[in-house]
Amino acid sequence: EAQVTQNPRYLITVTGKKLTVTCSQNMNHEYMSWYRQDPGLGLRQIYYSMNVEVTDKGDVPEGYKVSRKEKRNFPLILESPSPNQTSLYFCASGFRGRSEQFFGPGTRLTVL
Amino acid sequence: TQLLEQSPQFLSIQEGENLTVYCNSSSVFSSLQWYRQEPGEGPVLLVTVVTGGEVKKLKRLTFQFGDARKDSSLHITAAQPGDTGLYLCALRGGDGGSQGNLIFGKGTKLSVKP
Numbered sequence: 001e002a003q004v005t006q007n008p009r010y011l012i013t014v015t016g017k018k019l020t021v022t023c024s025q026n027m028n029h030e031y032m033s034w035y036r037q038d039p040g041l042g043l044r045q046i047y048y049s050m051n052v053e054v055t056d057k058g059d060v061p062e063g064y065k066v067s068r069k070e071k072r073n074f075p076l077i078l079e080s081p082s083p084n085q086t087s088l089y090f091c092a093s094g095f096r097g098r099s100e101q102f103f104g105p106g107t108r109l110t111v112l
Numbered sequence: 113t114q115l116l117e118q119s120p121q122f123l124s125i126q127e128g129e130n131l132t133v134y135c136n137s138s139s140v141f142s143s144l145q146w147y148r149q150e151p152g153e154g155p156v157l158l159v160t161v162v163t164g165g166e167v168k169k170l171k172r173l174t175f176q177f178g179d180a181r182k183d184s185s186l187h188i189t190a191a192q193p194g195d196t197g198l199y200l201c202a203l204r205g206g207d208g209g210s211q212g213n214l215i216f217g218k219g220t221k222l223s224v225k226p
Contacts (some may be wrong), residue, residue: 004154010126040188042218043155045201055218092152092214099204101214102155 002027004104006091013081020078021107023091027051030096032074033058034066036087042089049074050096076104081111115139116201121158125191132187133220135201140181149198149219158186177189191224198222 004025025032033048037056045058049068064077064083065077074093078085088108094101119134135144143162147155159168161184168175172195174187178184188195198219 035216040218043216045215047211056213059215078226086205092154099143099160100157106152106154 002102004091004102005087005092006104006107008107009105011079012109012112014024014112015082016080019078019081019109021078021089021091021109023074023076023104024072025074025091025093025102026072027102028071029093030104031069032091032093033101034064034074034076035090036060036085036093037051038087046076046089073090081109083111085109086111115215118199118201119218120220121218122221122223123148124225127192127224127226129224130187130189131191131222132185133222134183134185135217136183137203138182140206141203142181143204144177144184145202145204146175146184146186147200147202147216148219155198155200161225188222189198190205191222193224193226196222196224 002032007022030051033108035043037043044060046064047058047066048094052068052071055066088106090106092101115137117136119183144157149155159175164190166177172189176185177192178197198221200216200219202216204214
Protein backbone atom coordinates (compact mmCIF):
# COMPACT_ATOMS: atom_id res chain seq x y z
CA GLU A 1 0.00 0.00 0.00
CA ALA A 2 1.32 3.42 -1.02
CA GLN A 3 1.73 5.47 2.12
CA VAL A 4 3.68 7.88 4.27
CA THR A 5 4.46 6.54 7.73
CA GLN A 6 5.55 8.44 10.79
CA ASN A 7 6.86 7.19 14.10
CA PRO A 8 6.09 7.61 16.83
CA ARG A 9 2.45 8.69 16.58
CA TYR A 10 2.46 10.08 20.10
CA LEU A 11 5.38 11.27 22.20
CA ILE A 12 5.65 12.98 25.57
CA THR A 13 9.12 14.15 26.49
CA VAL A 14 10.91 16.69 28.64
CA THR A 15 12.73 19.88 27.78
CA GLY A 16 16.21 19.33 26.39
CA LYS A 17 15.97 15.63 25.65
CA LYS A 18 16.93 15.05 22.02
CA LEU A 19 14.37 13.24 19.91
CA THR A 20 13.84 12.11 16.34
CA VAL A 21 10.57 11.65 14.51
CA THR A 22 10.93 9.35 11.55
CA CYS A 23 9.15 9.66 8.22
CA SER A 24 9.22 7.13 5.44
CA GLN A 25 7.44 6.92 2.07
CA ASN A 26 7.23 4.02 -0.36
CA MET A 27 6.10 5.94 -3.46
CA ASN A 28 9.55 6.89 -4.82
CA HIS A 29 8.78 10.57 -4.28
CA GLU A 30 11.58 13.08 -4.71
CA TYR A 31 9.92 15.73 -2.55
CA MET A 32 9.43 15.41 1.19
CA SER A 33 8.44 17.96 3.79
CA TRP A 34 7.69 18.51 7.46
CA TYR A 35 4.87 20.68 8.84
CA ARG A 36 3.61 21.57 12.26
CA GLN A 37 -0.03 22.31 12.95
CA ASP A 38 -1.08 24.54 15.83
CA PRO A 39 -4.51 25.90 16.81
CA GLY A 40 -5.05 29.34 15.33
CA LEU A 41 -1.86 29.16 13.28
CA GLY A 42 -2.71 26.40 10.85
CA LEU A 43 -0.15 24.26 9.03
CA ARG A 44 3.31 25.75 8.74
CA GLN A 45 6.21 24.27 6.84
CA ILE A 46 9.36 23.50 8.84
CA TYR A 47 11.76 22.03 6.28
CA TYR A 48 11.50 20.45 2.89
CA SER A 49 13.67 18.40 0.59
CA MET A 50 13.55 18.38 -3.19
CA ASN A 51 15.78 15.30 -3.44
CA VAL A 52 18.42 13.24 -1.67
CA GLU A 53 21.00 15.42 0.11
CA VAL A 54 19.01 18.59 -0.70
CA THR A 55 17.14 20.30 2.13
CA ASP A 56 15.75 23.81 2.56
CA LYS A 57 14.16 25.82 5.33
CA GLY A 58 10.44 26.40 5.36
CA ASP A 59 8.66 29.09 7.35
CA VAL A 60 9.49 27.90 10.89
CA PRO A 61 12.84 26.02 10.88
CA GLU A 62 14.23 27.26 14.19
CA GLY A 63 14.91 24.48 16.67
CA TYR A 64 14.67 21.70 14.08
CA LYS A 65 17.08 19.73 11.92
CA VAL A 66 16.45 17.33 9.07
CA SER A 67 18.48 15.03 6.88
CA ARG A 68 17.82 13.30 3.57
CA LYS A 69 20.38 10.55 3.16
CA GLU A 70 17.97 8.22 1.40
CA LYS A 71 15.08 8.95 -0.93
CA ARG A 72 12.47 7.23 1.20
CA ASN A 73 13.37 8.69 4.62
CA PHE A 74 13.23 12.21 5.99
CA PRO A 75 13.68 12.30 9.78
CA LEU A 76 12.91 15.38 11.86
CA ILE A 77 15.36 16.00 14.69
CA LEU A 78 14.80 18.16 17.74
CA GLU A 79 18.22 18.54 19.38
CA SER A 80 16.92 20.31 22.48
CA PRO A 81 13.12 20.34 22.53
CA SER A 82 11.31 23.15 24.27
CA PRO A 83 7.66 23.46 25.34
CA ASN A 84 6.90 25.78 22.39
CA GLN A 85 7.60 22.83 20.11
CA THR A 86 4.57 21.01 21.50
CA SER A 87 2.51 20.50 18.38
CA LEU A 88 1.06 18.10 15.83
CA TYR A 89 3.65 17.26 13.20
CA PHE A 90 2.99 16.01 9.68
CA CYS A 91 5.35 14.60 7.11
CA ALA A 92 4.39 14.78 3.44
CA SER A 93 5.82 13.64 0.13
CA GLY A 94 5.17 14.10 -3.55
CA PHE A 95 6.67 13.95 -7.01
CA ARG A 96 8.86 16.91 -7.78
CA GLY A 97 7.13 19.25 -10.22
CA ARG A 98 3.67 17.99 -9.30
CA SER A 99 1.49 19.80 -6.83
CA GLU A 100 -0.11 16.89 -4.97
CA GLN A 101 1.35 16.01 -1.60
CA PHE A 102 0.60 12.89 0.40
CA PHE A 103 0.54 13.35 4.15
CA GLY A 104 1.39 10.97 6.93
CA PRO A 105 -0.95 10.34 9.88
CA GLY A 106 0.74 12.85 12.17
CA THR A 107 2.85 12.78 15.34
CA ARG A 108 1.50 14.48 18.42
CA LEU A 109 4.44 15.77 20.45
CA THR A 110 4.24 17.17 23.96
CA VAL A 111 7.32 18.75 25.52
CA LEU A 112 7.05 19.27 29.27
CA THR B 113 2.57 37.70 6.52
CA GLN B 114 -0.11 35.19 5.68
CA LEU B 115 -0.73 34.94 1.96
CA LEU B 116 -3.99 33.04 2.11
CA GLU B 117 -7.12 33.91 4.06
CA GLN B 118 -9.96 31.46 4.44
CA SER B 119 -13.51 32.20 5.52
CA PRO B 120 -15.48 31.42 7.45
CA GLN B 121 -13.20 30.04 10.13
CA PHE B 122 -15.95 27.81 11.53
CA LEU B 123 -19.18 26.57 10.01
CA SER B 124 -21.81 24.37 11.62
CA ILE B 125 -24.77 23.28 9.51
CA GLN B 126 -27.47 20.65 9.33
CA GLU B 127 -27.34 17.69 6.98
CA GLY B 128 -28.79 18.56 3.59
CA GLU B 129 -27.82 22.23 3.61
CA ASN B 130 -25.57 23.85 1.02
CA LEU B 131 -22.46 25.83 1.91
CA THR B 132 -19.61 27.78 0.38
CA VAL B 133 -16.17 28.44 1.83
CA TYR B 134 -13.66 30.89 0.47
CA CYS B 135 -9.93 31.25 -0.01
CA ASN B 136 -8.46 34.66 -0.87
CA SER B 137 -5.03 36.05 -1.55
CA SER B 138 -3.74 39.56 -2.13
CA SER B 139 -1.39 38.15 -4.76
CA VAL B 140 -2.07 36.40 -8.04
CA PHE B 141 -1.16 32.74 -7.94
CA SER B 142 -0.73 30.23 -10.73
CA SER B 143 -2.40 27.28 -9.03
CA LEU B 144 -4.19 26.44 -5.83
CA GLN B 145 -4.99 23.24 -4.03
CA TRP B 146 -7.82 22.28 -1.73
CA TYR B 147 -7.31 19.66 0.98
CA ARG B 148 -9.63 18.10 3.53
CA GLN B 149 -8.35 17.01 6.91
CA GLU B 150 -10.43 14.72 9.09
CA PRO B 151 -9.87 14.56 12.84
CA GLY B 152 -6.79 12.56 13.74
CA GLU B 153 -5.54 12.32 10.16
CA GLY B 154 -3.33 14.17 7.73
CA PRO B 155 -4.73 16.41 4.96
CA VAL B 156 -5.85 14.71 1.76
CA LEU B 157 -5.78 16.50 -1.57
CA LEU B 158 -9.21 17.13 -3.10
CA VAL B 159 -8.35 19.13 -6.20
CA THR B 160 -5.85 21.43 -7.88
CA VAL B 161 -7.11 24.40 -9.91
CA VAL B 162 -4.75 26.07 -12.36
CA THR B 163 -6.77 28.17 -14.86
CA GLY B 164 -8.53 31.44 -14.07
CA GLY B 165 -12.27 30.86 -14.08
CA GLU B 166 -11.82 27.10 -13.88
CA VAL B 167 -14.60 25.04 -12.30
CA LYS B 168 -14.02 21.48 -11.13
CA LYS B 169 -16.58 19.11 -9.67
CA LEU B 170 -15.97 16.21 -7.33
CA LYS B 171 -19.35 14.58 -6.63
CA ARG B 172 -21.19 17.13 -4.45
CA LEU B 173 -18.17 19.45 -4.21
CA THR B 174 -17.68 22.26 -6.72
CA PHE B 175 -14.38 24.16 -6.80
CA GLN B 176 -14.01 27.46 -8.57
CA PHE B 177 -10.90 29.48 -9.34
CA GLY B 178 -11.50 33.21 -9.68
CA ASP B 179 -10.91 34.88 -13.05
CA ALA B 180 -8.19 37.06 -11.58
CA ARG B 181 -6.52 34.01 -9.97
CA LYS B 182 -6.55 35.63 -6.53
CA ASP B 183 -9.42 33.71 -5.01
CA SER B 184 -11.11 30.34 -4.94
CA SER B 185 -14.27 28.87 -3.50
CA LEU B 186 -15.55 25.47 -2.53
CA HIS B 187 -19.28 24.81 -2.66
CA ILE B 188 -20.82 21.71 -1.10
CA THR B 189 -24.32 20.70 -2.11
CA ALA B 190 -26.53 18.77 0.29
CA ALA B 191 -23.86 18.40 2.95
CA GLN B 192 -23.57 15.12 4.79
CA PRO B 193 -22.00 14.26 8.16
CA GLY B 194 -19.16 12.61 6.27
CA ASP B 195 -18.19 16.06 4.92
CA THR B 196 -17.21 17.13 8.42
CA GLY B 197 -13.58 18.19 8.59
CA LEU B 198 -11.08 20.98 8.13
CA TYR B 199 -10.92 22.38 4.60
CA LEU B 200 -7.59 23.89 3.67
CA CYS B 201 -6.41 25.78 0.64
CA ALA B 202 -2.74 25.90 -0.26
CA LEU B 203 -0.29 27.48 -2.66
CA ARG B 204 2.73 25.67 -4.04
CA GLY B 205 6.23 26.95 -4.84
CA GLY B 206 6.65 30.17 -6.78
CA ASP B 207 3.28 31.54 -5.73
CA GLY B 208 4.55 33.90 -3.06
CA GLY B 209 6.78 31.25 -1.57
CA SER B 210 10.10 29.77 -2.54
CA GLN B 211 10.11 26.75 -4.80
CA GLY B 212 8.95 23.75 -2.80
CA ASN B 213 7.45 25.80 -0.02
CA LEU B 214 3.78 24.90 0.37
CA ILE B 215 1.76 27.60 2.15
CA PHE B 216 -1.59 26.77 3.73
CA GLY B 217 -4.50 28.92 4.77
CA LYS B 218 -5.73 28.42 8.35
CA GLY B 219 -8.71 26.46 7.13
CA THR B 220 -12.47 26.32 7.54
CA LYS B 221 -13.65 23.88 10.18
CA LEU B 222 -16.93 22.38 8.96
CA SER B 223 -19.32 20.43 11.15
CA VAL B 224 -22.36 18.79 9.55
CA LYS B 225 -24.93 17.61 12.05
CA PRO B 226 -27.29 14.73 11.24
